Amino acid sequence: MSNLVIYRKYRPKTFSEVIGQEHVIRTITNAIKENMVSHGYLFAGPHGTGKTTLARLLAKALNCQQRKDGQFEPCNQCDSCLEINQGNAIDLIEIDAASNRGIDEIRELKEGIRFRPAKSKYKVFILDEAHQLSKDAANALLKTLEEPPSHAVFILATTESHKMIPTILSRCQTFDFRKLQMPEIIARLETILKQEKISYEPEVVKLIASQASGAMRDAESLLDEVVSFTGQNGKIALKEVQILLGLSDRGAIFQFINFLKDKKAKEAIEFIDQSIHKAVDPKEFIRAVIQHLREFLLLKIDIQLQSPIVLSLTSEEKKQFIDLAGGFTEQQIKAMLEKFMEAENKMRTATILQLPLELAIVEICLGK
Ligand SMILES: Nc1ncnc2c1ncn2[C@@H]1O[C@H](COP(=O)(O)OP(=O)(O)OP(=O)(O)O)[C@@H](O)[C@H]1O
Ligand SMILES: [Mg+2]
Ligand SMILES: [Zn+2]
Structure with missing residues (x-):
């Protein structure tokens, strides 16, 4: 593999490569096709879901020299597209509000915006982490958004849209990005x-x-x-x-839960002792046990459960998992979960870290 990190190398270069966010893509590509582009956009949503990617794609499509009317994909071959892909297009200005919170940057931006784009149709400003702008800077930006020149397009991106001032929100067409499935x-x-x-x-x-x-x-x-x-x-x-990933060995967790099912307190405690000797962190271990028990419970409700744990199991492990879950009633699982959660809490202040865990085992195996 080249030395480019994957997430940069595989940043989508066309709209068709972007996964999820269909509603955003549909509206934006229609606007591009019909030349009905707004001057202010707000892309809001969780990190790493395509906000910057789609902002750059929009900029690229708008300034692509080979794109025909009625089309929306950038060509990725003309000078403008290539410059944007390489990150050195002068008419695409990216500002990170997290590090440039100030009024000076926005003032500069306001000065700059009056000049027509150097060689493209549009001057596109991408303002990342827009919620972090200082109040003065946000107000200065607002003035610009109220009367943008026809050649300017603003794309504000934020992971925390509730922190944006409402007057800015009202000036932008907002798109909510969602987590990917x-x-x-x-x-x-x-x-x-x-x-x-x-x-x-x-x-x-x-x-x-x-x-x-x-x-x-x-x-x-x-x-x-x-x-x-x-x-x-x-x-x-x-x-x-x-x-x-430092995930506890699933086999170990299955074995441990098996001891609980058979009410083998001695074996379960010895098992923990040995694990700790092998440098397994009791906190990690208990967390993993809780996660597995939680999924048992969900599995009882819905056998088709598509949860992260279940999906990442091998078919062999999945069979074990389902068998094991079948060995308990819902009441038992619920009781175990409560005991382990209690133990996890107590571990925070315990002087002997594994003691709360051992107590939980004893209580579970004695059926209390
Ligand atoms: N919807 C998506 N489809 C395909 N790849 C994606 C998508 N979202 C993110 N990626 C991948 O993750 C990388 C980072 O995405 P991007 O910079 O667009 O995230 P972001 O929403 O702007 O996140 P942040 O809030 O942290 O700035 C992209 O380069 C791409 O490789
Ligand atoms: Mg981003
Ligand atoms: Zn192009």
Whole structure:
């Protein structure tokens, strides 16, 4: 793989490559096709879901020299497209409000905006983390948004739209970005791995996607780590990714829960002792047990459960998981969860870290 990090290398260069955010894409591409572009946009939503990506795509499409009327995709070949892809287009001005919070930047922006674009049709301003602008700067920006010159397009991006001042919101067409879904992330990861000619066990992408909490950037960064950890030759194995992520060994958790099912307090406590000797962090362990029990409970309600844990299990593990869940009643699972959550709480102040865990085991196995 080239030394470009994946999330930069795979930033979509066309609208068709963007996953999710269909509602945003539909409205924006229609506006481009029909030449009905607004002067102020607000892209609001969680990090790593495509705000900057779509802002640059919009800028690229607007200034593309080869795009015909009725089309919306940028050509990615003309000078303007190439300059935007390389990050050196003079008519695309990106300002990070997190580091340029001040009135000076906005004043400069206001001065700059009066001049026509140097070589393109539009001057596009992307203002990232717009909620972080200082009050004065936001007011100065507002003035500009009230009477923008016809050649200017503002795209404000924010992860916290509730912190934006309402008068700015009212001047912008707002788009709400959503977290991406597991299947969307999985599909994109598979495309990337295929293009990089890297082979992998199928559960690997599911596990990575399950850790990304809806952000494509997080999934891609994680994939980067995984690839450099496992090397680029050979196959990426699920085991290795589990180790990298510091996930407790599932087999161990299954075995532990099995002891509880059979009310084998002695074995369960010995098991924990041995785990701690092997440098397993009791806090991590209890957290993993709670997560698994929670999924047992959800599985009882819906056997088709498509949760992150279930999706990242191998088919062998899935069978074990379902069998094990079947060994408990809902009441029992609920009682165990309560005990372990209590133990997790007590661990914060316990002098012997594993003691709350041992007490929970005893109580569960004695059926109290
Ligand atoms: N919807 C998406 N489709 C495809 N790739 C995406 C998408 N969203 C994010 N990515 C990937 O993640 C990277 C970062 O996305 P982007 O910069 O657009 O996120 P953002 O929403 O602006 O996040 P932040 O709030 O942190 O600025 C992109 O370069 C791309 O590789
Ligand atoms: Mg961004
Ligand atoms: Zn072009």
